[in-house]
Amino acid sequence: MTPAPGLLISAPSSGTGKTTVMLGLLRALAEDGLAVQPYKSGPDYIDPAFHMAAARRPSFNIDSWAMPEALIGGISRQSAGADIIVAEGSMGLFDGVATRGESGFGSSAETALKMGWPVVLVIDVGGQAQSAAATALGFRQYNPDLPFAGVILNRCASPRHERLARLGMEHAGVKVLGVLPRRGDLALPERHLGLIQAVEHPDLEAAISGYAKFLRDHVDLAALKSAAKAGAAADGPLPPPPAQRIALARDAAFSFTYPHLLTGWRDAGAEILPFSPLADQAPDPSADLVWLPGGYPELHAGRLAAAATYLEGLRNHARTRPVHGECGGYMALGQALIDKDGTRHRMAGLLGLVTSYEKRKFHLGYRQATLLAPMPGFDAGARLRGHEFHYSTILEEPDAPLAQVADADGNPVPETGSVRDHTTGTFFHMIAEAST
Structure with a gap:
């Protein structure tokens, strides 16, 4: 199987809006006629149901701490027939555990390296302008081996704010793939374990369609698709059933x-x-x-x-x-x-x-x-x-x-x-x- 080209959507920390970016991107690409394979880096078991609703294709977790290499190969095989892969990171890009597991430390950066997917960093620029470029530059240089596609600037307050933030990114040599204006109606409902379940959302289809339009209006989808890269082909078995x-x-x-x-x-x-x-x-x-x-x-x-x-x-x-x-x-x-x-x-x-x-x-x-x-x-x-x-x-x-x-x-x-x-x-x- 020749792997489809992929991207990993991540952020400096939780709460930056990467999930709504992810859902909007999945649906926008699907609306363009692409077969989009979603993945989730890490052990989150709520997000994949939202991914499937957006992409209309099952989403799978890839976890470099908990999963042996053969299992990751088997999961990567689930992208067969896809035109593009879009994965969502968890927590901050480099956040993982202190002790190495069977495969690694469990960070989103590790997933991106393992799978060969360039990183799109979603940065909340609220309360800063050119300074956001220092954050982006630090993340790009923290591990020079990590493929880095560029940034999406989220929660931009005004055209002037956008100009200043773009100026900083230009100075740092960081590609801006999109700028999302500040909107208070894009947050997904939450409860004590994070997001509510996809099946409980009062109008999930309308919400995802709204995210897709928002992304289409403010993100360079052609540049994102061009930035996607295919990694090495892999294979392996999925877990056998515990009963018939x-x-x-x-x-x-x-x-x-x-x-x-x-x-x-x-x-x-x-x-x-x-x-x-x-x-x-x-x-x-x-x-x-x-x-x-x-x-x-x-x-x-x-x-x-x-x-x-x-x-x-x-x-x-x-x-x-x-x-x-x-x-x-x-x-x-x-x-x-x-x-x-x-x-x-x-x-x-x-x-x-x-x-x-x-x-x-x-x-x-x-x-x-x-x-x-x-x-x-x-x-x-x-x-x-x-x-x-x-x-x-x-x-x-x-x-x-x-x-x-x-x-x-x-x-x-x-x-x-x-x-x-x-x-x-x-x-x-x-x-x-x-x-x-």
């Missing part, structure tokens, strides 16, 4: 599953059987495995507690066959979930876990785990890589630990997951098995 028939919870309470996992499962012939706990649907009784992914069960705890058909079907399955939950799914498998108002909701009770949002505590970061017991798809002793991102606090976790878990630097973390009979759960979202 997988009942997957899928609704506003359970929505966070990494796209490369589902694609790998389907490609290997597994059948995905979606069901909605919020609609009080039971998992398919013929399923070999029930999988509850992450999401926002704390926002729907009352409905989940009252969903008798779902709970009965889940408990019946767990008597003889495996059930696994990640993060929100793990909490839903527990004994109880206490919401932010202090109300206690009874959950499935397949594990003894009790969690609370009454006193929020932020848990964020990469996780590396060695299984102490089997879980679906893996034997005891398997080493996994994943990511944890939630605000819940554990009040009780009485079951046997599922794994020894540490952060990216090897420091132990207390959220070890649980195992009881046929039920397992973790607070981290699995990304890949570590390379051997």
